[in-house]
Amino acid sequence: MGTTQSGILGGRLPLGEYESNFSDLHPPLDKHEALVASDRCYFCHDAPCMTACPTSIDIPLFIRQISTGNPIGSAKTIFDQNILGGMCARVCPTETLCEQACVRNTAEERPVEIGRLQRYATDVAMKENKQFYTRAASSGRKVAVIGAGPAGLAAAHRLAVKGHDVVIYDARPKSGGLNEYGIAAYKSVDDFAQKEVDYVLSIGGIEVRNGQALGRDFTLAELQEQYDAVFLGLGLAGVNALRLEGENAEGVEDAVDFIAALRQSKTKADIPVGRRVVVLGGGMTAIDAAVQAKLLGAEEVTICYRRGKEHMNASEFEQDLAASKGVTIRHWLQPKRIAEKDGKVAGIELEYTTLEDGKLTATGETGIIAADQIFKAIGQSFLGSGLGALKLEGGRIVTDAEGRTSIDNVWAGGDCVLGGEDLTVSAVAMGRDAAESINRAFAAAAPRASAVA
Amino acid sequence: MADLRNNFVGIKSPNPFWLASAPPTDKAYNVERAFKAGWGGVVWKTLGEEGPPVVNVNGPRYGAIWGADRRLLGLNNIELITDRDLYVNLREMKQVKMNWPDRALIASIMVPCEEEAWKAILPLVEDTGADGIELNFGCPHGMSERGMGSAVGQVPEYIEMVVRWCKQYTRMPVITKLTPNITDIRKPARAAKAGGTDAVSLINTINSIVSVDLDNFAPNPTVGGKGTHGGYCGPAVKPIALNMVAEIARDPETYGLPISGIGGVTTWRDAAEFLVLGAGNVQVCTAAMTYGFKIVQEMISGLSDWMDAKGHRTLDDITGRAVPNVTDWQYLNLNYVAKAKIDQDACIKCGRCHIACEDTSHQAITQFVNGVRHFEVMEDECVGCNLCVNVCPVENCITMEELPAGTIDQRTGKPVDPNYANWTTHPNNPMARQAAE
Ligand SMILES: Cc1cc2nc3c(=O)[nH]c(=O)nc-3n(C[C@H](O)[C@H](O)[C@H](O)COP(=O)(O)OP(=O)(O)OC[C@H]3O[C@@H](n4cnc5c(N)ncnc54)[C@H](O)[C@@H]3O)c2cc1C
Ligand SMILES: Cc1cc2nc3c(=O)[nH]c(=O)nc-3n(C[C@H](O)[C@H](O)[C@H](O)COP(=O)(O)O)c2cc1C
Ligand code: SF4
């Protein structure tokens, strides 16, 4: 079983190997492990970890609740701030967020395992299908949420809590956004993304319409007419192009498409991958594509990034993860030309770069890496149509701190907004905060059905 | 959601978590912060009589014991009652009570054991609008050398006398705070009841030397080369406090006397244990001093979540629920037989159970079976003592399994008797033999 042939093929590995390769990156803590891990928390005052969390979860409190045998109460503490706390526990780069800030680093260089503890508590509550929230009495207000990703789901949930009626539109057949189509498979096993969507929606008052795209099926102006408010959580649907010779050769693919297909595959054995793979980019997407290509059985996987290690968007932890799986990361290399043979990728010519007076410059020195598959992971971009006069800047939607856009009664949050961090947890925070802002705007406006005097 | 509202001798508070009389309740600044954090009530730091206030040492007041990871397990202090002017305290109490009408505010009082002293201070306290008073008969250091605190609390006749004065000179509910530094806690509780107290609260701190500085040969905390015994509190004292609360709760003479449970309450679970053993509410000092006032949030959510999970709706549903199950040794069922059982899948083969049983108990756990390291209970030797369960590092690895009636106990070779029988009727009991003759 398995094969080492050149070309882009599925079934490179014996079947059993796929399963172990794509199992949980950080296996869940059992109860005893969770108690031991929680015992390390100092219950800090004005805790730095909490400040570092974009959703400001009360970390010392939720960890203490675990340590006192109350994981359900702990989950509520988490969900109060972050209704997608389950996914965030799996995908947050904690090493650059809460755990980086943990005071335990100072003396021991070993933080409290906040992410895994968060997963423990949320798992317990979700397994019991423990519901913490009920809808307030109906306000009679209707809100359209476009995009069922982390931003849209967080906004919809908070709006439902406040008693507003929500309709979510999403272009894709499944909800969850990149939780469903983007996050690396070994970070979200067992169909967790869909389970979480169901858990979030079970509050009621949220209708989801999949396969409905803004710009194709309806316009922003139409939504404004039908709804009291609109929230845009569109993410980044576009992919940056290389603009290079050979870009259209067979075997040059968008990393995000590769990952999406992989996430939708049950066995992973049906996902074709090259024998020699080159990934272009330096972010989380590049790492995820490279690691998963390797896990699918690619023999040689090389990430080429046009700047230095210190400039990579992928965290140290992610880079180490890639290295541990056998991915080679090469720096100061930018693509020059894709070499084809019979319309298929044969290799890639790269050119060394350097920083000159702070400007990236090609040195003229080139080399070729043989490859049968090349993934582009040089950034996603915001793709919007049907948005009317909505103000954009740098290709993204401009909002104020509460998520208000340039158009009245239209809010936005998540990756599609300018100045975000492009993280799941930040999208959740922005969606939640926009919902609060919408709720305040409703409260400030005259009541909808005012009593006849 | 469980209803945590508390009614303790007519004093209402939104939850049963009060701060005990101690530094956390020393002044308005702290108490306001405590109420903001969610505490249901406070017992203000003990007031002394009018005149120049007491003074504290100006060096260390505390000593402690810790777990290996510096978890604070026990705290020891040599602090006295409030060192602030009586009228400053009274003014602040009045203001705080006005700002927080829904929270309980209790005045703790300690004045000399003379009728005039109590008669003088009670109207002043009453004027603050306080919901009740707590008589501090507990402080074991400093104040006791001056004939107050535990010096009173150790003499039941004094307790009864002072409680009587208080009941005579104020309409406020009287809570008598007991010292644990006494052989039989029922005696002072009975005396307080005889004097007419509305409730007792316990425990105050336990006389202790928490550690000794081996370089300077002096007890900790050391003040200028010398130390003194202090009052022990925090998680370590909980078992002692629980027993004393239970003793009063089940004593026929004090049965039904409201109890405010104090001593080592650190989590919701500690509080629940005090409540089911008969406490109407709990008071907390060390946990707040270790973690800050926010700790009450864990206690509130934990108690409420536990009650929800078990279907208990109000505090009345749980208060005293375990009291009928606390009994004397002589009434324990001697026909109940249990044996330890080791879950071989969970066992990590450390050998602690074996050596504990082999060296110090009943030689009932194997070390090798067929030459292989293997720990298993020999039912014909096991007396069911539970030691192995307590020394095993793996939770639920060793369990105590009840032998059903009728099965043969391998150790005695006799079937397990289904009938209840205790020491009072046991043939080896000389009293029982006498009665039978
Ligand atoms: C490969 C990859 C790996 C990542 N890994 C991590 C990670 O490990 N940790 C982490 O914190 N972050 C990670 N991220 C980033 C994270 O996934 C995003 O920041 C987050 O999903 C943003 O949420 P969002 O709701 O703004 O957008 P999205 O999750 O992108 O959701 C947007 C939704 O809007 C829908 N939509 C788009 N256009 C339209 C339209 N016109 N009409 C209707 N619906 C539309 C889409 O179908 C989608 O469901 C990763 C991103 C990628 C690409
Ligand atoms: C520093 C300190 C000062 C205290 N002062 C008083 C006091 O003035 N009056 C009093 O009744 N109890 C006093 N106590 C005892 C506490 O109120 C309480 O009974 C004891 O600490 C046990 O509770 P704990 O284990 O929650 O700390 C004091 C305790 C400490 C630690
Ligand atoms: S910083 Fe670390 S130790 Fe402090 S509260 Fe946060 S997790 Fe606990």
Ligand code: SF4
């Ligand atoms: S706790 Fe505060 S008052 Fe006490 S010794 Fe430390 S710094 Fe001083």
Ligand code: SF4
């Ligand atoms: S103490 Fe527990 S883990 Fe150790 S050998 Fe005995 S049963 Fe096994």
